[in-house]
Amino acid sequence: MEFIKVTNYQDMSDKACAIMIEKINNLKNPVLGLATGSTPEGLYQKIIEQYKQGKVSFKDVTTFNLDEYVGLSREDVNSYYRYMQEKLFNHVDINLERVHLPNGTASDLAEECRMYDKQIEQAGRVDLQILGMGINGHIGFNEPGTPFNSRTHVVDLAASTLEANARFFPSLADVPTQAVTMGIATIMESKEILLLVSGEQKAEAIARLAEGEISEDFPASILRNHPNVTVVVDEGAMVKL
Numbered sequence: 001m002e003f004i005k006v007t008n009y010q011d012m013s014d015k016a017c018a019i020m021i022e023k024i025n026n027l028k029n030p031v032l033g034l035a036t037g038s039t040p041e042g043l044y045q046k047i048i049e050q051y052k053q054g055k056v057s058f059k060d061v062t063t064f065n066l067d068e069y070v071g072l073s074r075e076d077v078n079s080y081y082r083y084m085q086e087k088l089f090n091h092v093d094i095n096l097e098r099v100h101l102p103n104g105t106a107s108d109l110a111e112e113c114r115m116y117d118k119q120i121e122q123a124g125r126v127d128l129q130i131l132g133m134g135i136n137g138h139i140g141f142n143e144p145g146t147p148f149n150s151r152t153h154v155v156d157l158a159a160s161t162l163e164a165n166a167r168f169f170p171s172l173a174d175v176p177t178q179a180v181t182m183g184i185a186t187i188m189e190s191k192e193i194l195l196l197v198s199g200e201q202k203a204e205a206i207a208r209l210a211e212g213e214i215s216e217d218f219p220a221s222i223l224r225n226h227p228n229v230t231v232v233v234d235e236g237a238m239v240k241l
Ligand code: GLP
Pocket: 035, 036, 037, 038, 039, 040, 066, 067, 131, 132, 133, 134, 135, 139, 140, 141, 161, 165
C-alpha cells in the first residue's frame, strides 16, 4: 500500500484525477470502479474540466459503481445513479450503456447481486477502483463485520453511516436503511485501487488503516493485502498518524 501525502482536498482531487486520466488513456477499454459520497466529488469536477480541454475521453470507458440504496429508483434525487449523472456522466462523452450501478429497486435483489458480479467478471474486472472510506472503515457499504470473502450483497446500514449520510436527505428518517454493495472480495479483485481520504473526521480511520490490525471489524484494513493500492491522503486526515 503506497501513501501519497497531499496538502488538502483540492490537491487530493488533482492527484486522483491525474491517476485516473493516465489509466483511461493507457487502456483500450478501461473498466473503472466508481464511488459516491463527498470524497470523489472534487475528482469528478476536475475530470470534467480535463474532458472539456480534450485531455480525456470516456468513449470506450465502462463503469461499475460500488453501491446503491435499496428502494431508491434511478430518478430519485438521492439515488447514487442520479448522483453519478449529475456529478459526472451528464458532462462527459460516456456511453450510458456501459454504465453500471446496482439496481436498488430490483424485485429479486439476490439475483441482482449475482448478476452484478457476473457483469464485472464479463467486463474483464475493474482496472481502477476509486474508493472512499467511511469513518468506521467501511468501503462501498461494507460495514464492520462484513466477511472478507463477501460478493455483491444487500446490507443493513450501520447507525453511524445513516447519521453520516443524513446530510443528503431531508431527515435521518428518510435515509434508506439498506443498500446493495459490491462485496469486499469483489472490490479486492480490482486490478488497482485508489483510496481517497480527506479531512480530520477521517483521521482515526486513516490511523487504523495504516497501523491497526487486518480485521473484519475494520473493512478497509483488507486493502493492505492487495498488491496495488494507492492511498491519497491529505493533511487533515493525517493528524493522528
Ligand atoms: C458512503 C459510501 C461510500 C463512501 C463513504 C464515505 O456511505 N457508500 O462509498 O466512500 O460512505 O463517504 P464520504 O466520502 O461522503 O465521506
